[in-house]
Amino acid sequence: MGYVAVKGGTIAIEESIKRLTYERLKQGKVIDVDRIEAGMRCLIDQVMSESSLYSESLAATAIKQAEGNPEEAVFLMRAYRSTLPRKHYSRIVRSEDMVVERRISACFKDIPGGQILGAAFDYTQRLLDFELNEETDEDAIIWLHEYALESGAENDHTVLDGLPKVLDYLREEGLLAACEDNDTEPDDVTKESIQFPTSRSQRLQILTRGQTGAVTSLGYAALRSYGALHPTVGELRIGNLPVYVDNPFTEENEDENAYYIGAIKVTEVESLFPVCKQMKHGEKEIEFGIGYGICYGQNETKAIAMSILDHCLETGNPEYPTHNEEFVLLHIDSVESTGFISHLKLPHYVTFQSELDSVRKSKKGGKSKERESVEEPRHEN
Amino acid sequence: MDEFEQPVLSVKNLRKQYGDGCANCKDRQAERLIRNYCPVCGTVYACQDINLDVYEGEILGVVGESGSGKSTLMSCLYFDQNVSGGGAYISSYHNGQRNLFTESSQQKRYIRNYLLGKVYQNPVLGLKINFSAIGNIAEKLIAAGDRRVEQMEARGKELLEHVNIPVYRIKEAPKNFSGGMQQRVQIAKALSNNPPLLLLDEVTTGLDLSVQASVLDLIKTIQRELKISILIVSHDLAVIRMLADRTVVMLEGRIVEQGLTDQILEDPQQAYTQELVHSLL
């Protein structure tokens, strides 16, 4: 019998994991994944958006496993996403085709197609509702029945897809530079790491995957003082976008050959910023610039903040960190920031010992007596 | 013996414009421009066909009002900006046969590190403001290939002493220094690799008068001792008069007059130069 390694680490880990399971189960109750899906819509939307993986059921499982911790749930989803082969890219999705559930504009009272409030917390009083403690599934069914009768939703034939964009109205008047279709293939940041300076498609992807809190904070900083911007929300729309993929067996990618694979709910924001434009003959004009935000699910604050940051990064004013693409894009990802911060919990014995050596040496006053310099080849320069 | 002395620096037809130009301004005919500005497309012609030579051991002054293109000229020569056209040649680089502006960025780096020194008007641009003063000197020496700490430290001390930075402050970061001190550290840094050519851009602007005098004095002394060639840019004719052997007068991106400094001050030929000289008197 020789010496063997003490299996301390393995045993300790196993016990810690048991402890984690215990914390999840200790009250003798478990939450059904479909209940999470039914009742935690906003958390699911947040997790799907930050993990850039659209699946309510996977998000619900992740939330259950993470005991409701969004950072952990996003982590699980992202790791799972890595294992999925990517077989198809969808056809271009146009937000004009959205089946709208909510749509507001801060620019105009009346917009073609009308303001649609839809579902939002914005108009509620934030009073804790203690009646929810008593709520049952039966209550829900009764409420739904009454609501169907009252709203007459079944007989409502308002057309909710193909609604015109508010910004098109401004474009027609020439207040907004017409933007040409840009058909360059977007870069995929999950397949190729970003290089600076970045392309717009890279920026938008990093922003939409960004941690909700981080995107909001930086957007707020740009709005409050570090950028002196005050955008107007031209249009915020939430609804379902149909997604199609081309038939992989034919070369001609006609619309009618494409397969409908489902719909995704997104929040889309187009913000307007007054910008100064240099005209011919030295004249200047003010026109509107755009900031664009889009997120999976209903994530309104994040989408608006994203539209601010998009505009900031397009402008790139060197005075403000919120306009610096390295500063913004390299620090807003949930998995990256939480991972690196939590790695500080790992042992650093070796590195600390090495620092200790340096500190001791400098305390001794410069060069060590017992120099252990190593013979190394000299490089030639 | 060569028939003609080869200049240390030779600038040929240097051009720098901001903007793409348009049908109106592409020939740069004066009547179509407002000064050096195209009213149609907004293009600015900052330097137009600049030709000048700097000879060994001389100080060449470039004078002009702000917007005359003199600082743009300097940043082009130090590769801080790319030129729109033209060339520059240094005698100690491939015997003056290669246009510096068309060299690779790696070669430009070499030229900056080994053959040039520059002192900016704003010390923040020329210094690592958070690194020690002596570290700043060392940076330039390291870039020029030095790997001996004691030698670099000695050289740094010598230079900093030369520019009157007290020895007990050399390990301090220049961000703690006064403007005049920062400027002197910058001069020491620019000189550290014994460059054949030193570029000075408005080095005394923004300093108060007594400090100005001491910096000018320093430049004069250094030039005399090290026999270095200097190209100095200033809007201040007094500075030029004190330092420059020859002077070039710039206006709206062009050289309007050049000659011996005394001659230009005594007997200016161009209307603009006359105005400039009279304003000094």
Place this chain on the structure above:
Amino acid sequence: MRINYNFAFFDESSKREIRRAILKAIAIPGYQVPFASREMPIARGWGTGGLQLTLSLVGKEDILKVMDQGSDESVNAVNIKKLITKTTGIKVTHDTGEASIIQSRHRIPEIPLQEGQILVLQVPLPEPLRYYEPSEYETKKLHAEQEYSGAWLMLFEQIMNYGNMATGADHPVMVHGRYVMAPSPIPRFDNPKLNRSKALILFGAGREKKVYALPPYTQVVSLAFDDYPFEVESFHNKCCRLCGATGVYLDEFIDEGTGATGATTYQCNDMGFCLHNLNQKSR
């Protein structure tokens, strides 16, 4: 819904993508190759770069050793090993000599590596010039132009301030006379082991999305000045309290047994090496 993960976690095209980045890294020793770092089931900063390299390389015949700060049994090493064996079923070992792939955080094993072995080091911050220049765009240009004054300037400043180079771990190195490289936070003690290593050494930075490599027998020189040579941590007159080894990297312990005075004792940091010694002796 039950899901079986693919061999070594990734789908095959992801593995190929990572291997392509590795090949490029080997072709340009010391150059940081950007790669599309995947999100992993362990946290960014906990070895995802190294893990991705290991998973992209591992085959059914491989024998794996994972160590973290010298220990095969530290929680993170165990965790990484668990993930790899769970998705591959390959054999793991503590024995450096037996392993075909060694993934390590912040140490190079004391037992010299051999031809045919691969050492995968986990890297938190791959950019050796980051302190000197915060912008990635700028540091990329500095590398391209081989402008490394900043790396030496940082060392020069330390000498001016502290009388000596005061780098802890992660002392920068010059690779093959071309690229300055961060060796990952290995102690200075391990830097000389990089030079002309018989084994292939790979560096993976997951969060920063970079891979770089030292092919076998590459010249690696720790940055230093002519009159201030590179020095490793000193363990002069100290030996391991268990196996008696000298000339190895030692962990410092405050011996609780000796009361309040707390005498300092030392022990091999590389646990696999220490066990190896103890077993040799007991035989």
